[in-house]
Amino acid sequence: MTQPIEVRNPRTGMPDYRFTPPTERELDTLATRLREGQRDWAAADAAHRGQVLQDWAARIEARRDDLAAALEADTGRRRLARLEIDGAIASIRGWASRAAALMPRSDWVEGRANPAIRHAGQYLPYPLVGVISPWNFPLTLSLIDAIPALAAGCAVLVKPSEVTPRFAEPLSATIGEVAGLAGVLALAPGVGETGQGVIARADLVCFTGSVATGRKVAAQAARRLIPAFLELGGKDPLIVTKTAPVEAAVTAALRGSVLSTGQACQSIERIYVAREIHDAFLERLTDEARKVRINWPDIASGEIGPIIFEAQAETIRRQLEDAVKKGAEVLTGGTVERHGGGLWLKPTVLTNVDHSMAIMTEETFGPVLPVMAFETEDEAVALANDTEFGLSAGVFAGTLKEAEVIARRLQTGAVSLNDAALTAVFYEAEKQAFKASGLGPSRMGDAGLTRFLRRKALIANTGAPAPLSAFAEEAGS
Ligand code: NDP
Numbered sequence: 068m069t070q071p072i073e074v075r076n077p078r079t080g081m082p083d084y085r086f087t088p089p090t091e092r093e094l095d096t097l098a099t100r101l102r103e104g105q106r107d108w109a110a111a112d113a114a115h116r117g118q119v120l121q122d123w124a125a126r127i128e129a130r131r132d133d134l135a136a137a138l139e140a141d142t143g144r145r146r147l148a149r150l151e152i153d154g155a156i157a158s159i160r161g162w163a164s165r166a167a168a169l170m171p172r173s174d175w176v177e178g179r180a181n182p183a184i185r186h187a188g189q190y191l192p193y194p195l196v197g198v199i200s201p202w203n204f205p206l207t208l209s210l211i212d213a214i215p216a217l218a219a220g221c222a223v224l225v226k227p228s229e230v231t232p233r234f235a236e237p238l239s240a241t242i243g244e245v246a247g248l249a250g251v252l253a254l255a256p257g258v259g260e261t262g263q264g265v266i267a268r269a270d271l272v273c274f275t276g277s278v279a280t281g282r283k284v285a286a287q288a289a290r291r292l293i294p295a296f297l298e299l300g301g302k303d304p305l306i307v308t309k310t311a312p313v314e315a316a317v318t319a320a321l322r323g324s325v326l327s328t329g330q331a332c333q334s335i336e337r338i339y340v341a342r343e344i345h346d347a348f349l350e351r352l353t354d355e356a357r358k359v360r361i362n363w364p365d366i367a368s369g370e371i372g373p374i375i376f377e378a379q380a381e382t383i384r385r386q387l388e389d390a391v392k393k394g395a396e397v398l399t400g401g402t403v404e405r406h407g408g409g410l411w412l413k414p415t416v417l418t419n420v421d422h423s424m425a426i427m428t429e430e431t432f433g434p435v436l437p438v439m440a441f442e443t444e445d446e447a448v449a450l451a452n453d454t455e456f457g458l459s460a461g462v463f464a465g466t467l468k469e470a471e472v473i474a475r476r477l478q479t480g481a482v483s484l485n486d487a488a489l490t491a492v493f494y495e496a497e498k499q500a501f502k503a504s505g506l507g508p509s510r511m512g513d514a515g516l517t518r519f520l521r522r523k524a525l526i527a528n529t530g531a532p533a534p535l536s537a538f539a540e541e542a543g544s
Contacts, residue, residue: 072087078366081408088258097253101195101252104222120162127155127159141231141234162218172188184527187525192219192221194221196223196273199275203375221271226256235254262280262284269293281505296505299332302454303456306460307339307348308447322487324414329434335488337437338352356398383412420438448473456504457502462477481498
């Protein structure tokens with residue numbers, strides 16, 4: 068029997084929800100049911116699956132208020148909760164309408180080396196995909212892999228984070244309302260051990276979370292020899308060149324860093340500014356950062372919500388202390404504030420920072436903007452690439468051409484040009500996570516769906532089979 072988990076509300080600091088993670092036996096039952104359901108799901112054509120997914124989008128729309136209330140309690144924010152729901156609906160509709168066109172053709176093709184031998188492809192979905200998601204965008208990151216996997220013909224078992232599990236109930240209700248969907252999609256809110264249970268039963272695991280847990284997931288998947296698609300942390304840099312318009316660059320830097328209280332993998336976490344405009348940039352950034360309001364006491368006003376996961380506040384505090392001890396100066400923000408039991412951090416601008424400080428090298432996951440001056444483009448590129456991470460980056464310059472030259476030198480999976488954190492809003496471009504930021508094919512673009520298909524080759528000989536004697540030592544020189 069597993070123990071009930073009490074869940075803390077990020078606005079009050081008090082537990083206001085409880086759930087019981089599934090037992091091993093319950094996970095077994097779920098996995099067996101999903102595997103059985105997947106056979107018919109995969110055998111049906113993509114158009115049928117698309118229709119079921121469209122029905123699901125309609126059910127989510129109908130239950131939008133229930134889902135929004137749960138997500139709001141999970142994350143302590145209102146507008147982003149609603150945007151997550153709108154994004155999920157759009158994503159379901161998008162994949163549903165394109166799934167049929169994305170399924171690869173399986174025509175027979177004549178061989179190049181020997182035209183008598185032809186081949187055709189068969190594309191088979193992984194039967195059961197396990198999805199393990201984090202707490203920062205609970206709905207988005209539970210569905211970002213699940214939707215294309217379903218569209219490709221897989222069954223999916225999702226394990227949301229124990230920090231933000233409330234949305235699972237209303238979302239599961241929508242799944243139950245769609246004929247044919249509950250047989251291939253289930254949510255199993257649980258703890259880390261539940262995640263391990265999912266990996267133990269899946270044929271492929273899609274994991275979004277920290278590098279530390281990602282390593283454990285990869286090791287467990289390796290022991291089972293199943294693929295692990297990992298989307299992990301980042302320490303995204305923004306380079307601002309001397310030709311950049313200061314006002315626009317500050318707008319991008321601030322939004323890219325503090326949206327969702329910096330609790331986003333693609334948040335800008337360090338800013339390198341050309342010496343020529345450094346002081347003007349820093350002054351404006353500090354002014355603009357001071358204007359940002361927390362959404363307390365009224366959830367319906369302000370730009371940033373609470374720190375969702377209590378332990379994250381400790382990480383941020385530790386990094387800030389380390390930076391200040393080593394000589395950093397806090398220009399605004401800098402103190403984790405407690406209001407009504409919840410924890411908030413106002414945008415925090417730091418100067419006098421360098422790479423000896425954790426704030427410049429470790430993932431912060433908070434609204435912190437450390438700014439460092441650079442003298443040359445080579446120095447800026449070297450600083451941006453001086454990291455174990457390689458998720459994404461930004462370059463702001465006077466022209467797109469100038470930004471592009473620098474962007475092409477950065478060792479990251481994506482670069483936003485003359486803006487920041489565009490991967491949060493633009494899903495069409497394929498990208499992979501570099502270095503410790505992840506592993507596996509692109510979850511964006513068309514590959515987002517085709518990565519769930521295994522390639523099988525049918526190879527047909529239209530002529531006579533070659534006899535063994537054709538390979539005898541004396542048969543040729
Ligand atoms: P964690 O790595 O702590 O947790 C992620 C998920 O893994 C949770 O559901 C967690 O469960 C589960 N889990 C914990 N231990 C195990 C285990 N041994 N085996 C399997 N699953 C396990 O990440 P956070 O929730 O703290 O999320 C924040 C991190 O996610 C940041 O590093 C952020 O950068 C990253 N992230 C990456 C994104 C990307 O696209 N690259 C997008 C968004 C976030 P439980 O919570 O119940 O312990």
